[in-house]
Amino acid sequence: MIPFNKPYLSGNELEYIREAVASGRISGDGIFTKKCHEFFETRYGFQKCLLTTSCTDALEMAAILLDIRPGDEVIMPSYTFPSTANAFVLRGARIVFCDSREDHPGMSEDSIEELITPKTKAIVPVHYAGVACDMDKIMSLADKYNLYVVEDAAQAIDSFYTNKKGEKKPLGGIGHLAAFSFNETKNIISGEGGMLVINDPQFIERAEIIREKGTNRSKFFRGEVDKYKWVDIGSSFLPSDIIAAFLYAQLEKLELIQLKRKEIWQYYFEKLKPMAEKSAFQLPFIPEYATNNAHMFYIVCDSLNERTTLINQLKSNGILSVFHFISLHHSAFIRGMEEEREMPFSDLYTERILRLPFYNELLKSDQDKIVNQLLSSIVCLKGAAY
Numbered sequence: 001m002i003p004f005n006k007p008y009l010s011g012n013e014l015e016y017i018r019e020a021v022a023s024g025r026i027s028g029d030g031i032f033t034k035k036c037h038e039f040f041e042t043r044y045g046f047q048k049c050l051l052t053t054s055c056t057d058a059l060e061m062a063a064i065l066l067d068i069r070p071g072d073e074v075i076m077p078s079y080t081f082p083s084t085a086n087a088f089v090l091r092g093a094r095i096v097f098c099d100s101r102e103d104h105p106g107m108s109e110d111s112i113e114e115l116i117t118p119k120t121k122a123i124v125p126v127h128y129a130g131v132a133c134d135m136d137k138i139m140s141l142a143d144k145y146n147l148y149v150v151e152d153a154a155q156a157i158d159s160f161y162t163n164k165k166g167e168k169k170p171l172g173g174i175g176h177l178a179a180f181s182f183n184e185t186k187n188i189i190s191g192e193g194g195m196l197v198i199n200d201p202q203f204i205e206r207a208e209i210i211r212e213k214g215t216n217r218s219k220f221f222r223g224e225v226d227k228y229k230w231v232d233i234g235s236s237f238l239p240s241d242i243i244a245a246f247l248y249a250q251l252e253k254l255e256l257i258q259l260k261r262k263e264i265w266q267y268y269f270e271k272l273k274p275m276a277e278k279s280a281f282q283l284p285f286i287p288e289y290a291t292n293n294a295h296m297f298y299i300v301c302d303s304l305n306e307r308t309t310l311i312n313q314l315k316s317n318g319i320l321s322v323f324h325f326i327s328l329h330h331s332a333f334i335r336g337m338e339e340e341r342e343m344p345f346s347d348l349y350t351e352r353i354l355r356l357p358f359y360n361e362l363l364k365s366d367q368d369k370i371v372n373q374l375l376s377s378i379v380c381l382k383g384a385a386y
Helices: 015-022 030-043 057-065 082-088 135-145 201-211 217-221 241-251 255-276 304-317 344-352 364-382
Strands: 049-050 071-077 094-096 118-122 148-152 161-162 169-170 177-181 194-198 296-302 353-355
Touching: 015 030, 015 241, 030 049, 030 194, 030 241, 049 057, 049 148, 049 201, 049 241, 057 082, 057 148, 057 177, 057 194, 057 201, 118 135, 135 148, 161 177, 177 201, 201 217, 241 255, 255 364, 296 344, 304 344, 304 353, 304 364, 344 353
Parallel strands: 071 094, 071 118, 118 148, 148 177
Antiparallel strands: 049 194, 161 169, 177 194, 296 353
């Protein structure tokens, strides 16, 4: 059986966990947490990084930092994971969903402005598959209407955006705040885990407090106060240093991991390109301003029935493939809370995206089996012309 995902071990995870335990401090903000923060701040120029127990927690911290309250509106794509919306719903916000682009599952940047009202407080672009949204357009709207931007960069580690000035910016380093995921399906993992990136310095001090259950505990450990107190709302958002130790072992091998993933992605692309050129399906689109961090590989099928058939046929031949998000504007929870609007491209990706197995240890022989079975199934469905 070829699994859809297989967590990758770089080699030093267990050794670093042992070191963390031996240090005598395995709670949050230990030696490996600090190493991870330094890695991201140095490599990508992020102003301030704070590891969290999940990307969901990082998004919830962002919502608190922006002082989201009942009546505020937050614009985000419908085609995303529930955590993107949940973080702001928990603060009482009304979610205003935006359709996807015609050429990519990311949000349609040209559709955002018409959704802005006097109640709009933030825009939350999701960099789907690690491919950048057009951040020039989004940041321009944020400046024009005095809005905050929170990048949902869950899938976007080591991916970049080139702005109109020709400057290459890391995703997560453009908006006021950003959230990353280190879930076991991501490029860099710690089992569960996430990170809040703070690019606007006005949020740094409060972010530390919110992350530490609303206390000024971080200041206490730095010797800036003689005792720590409850000073704000917050929760237990910081992870154990054991999680950070696992993560740091992965970060040390980031370049090797990324090199392998890009090789796997490109092999899929080249093998499937001839059939895609016959319009049998669509391959992923990478805009010229975006880089590809090889987070996933997917095809866009012609219909829901076709995708369902392909998933079943692949599975019957020992290959696990999956669909992805269900448009949030169709969810049972949100129905009645959000005005019904048509979002044809979000619905299209909901029904037609098929994700192929993708993990670092995926062999070319396995990819050949996947591709051959996929193409064989498509020919059976569509006919010999393909």
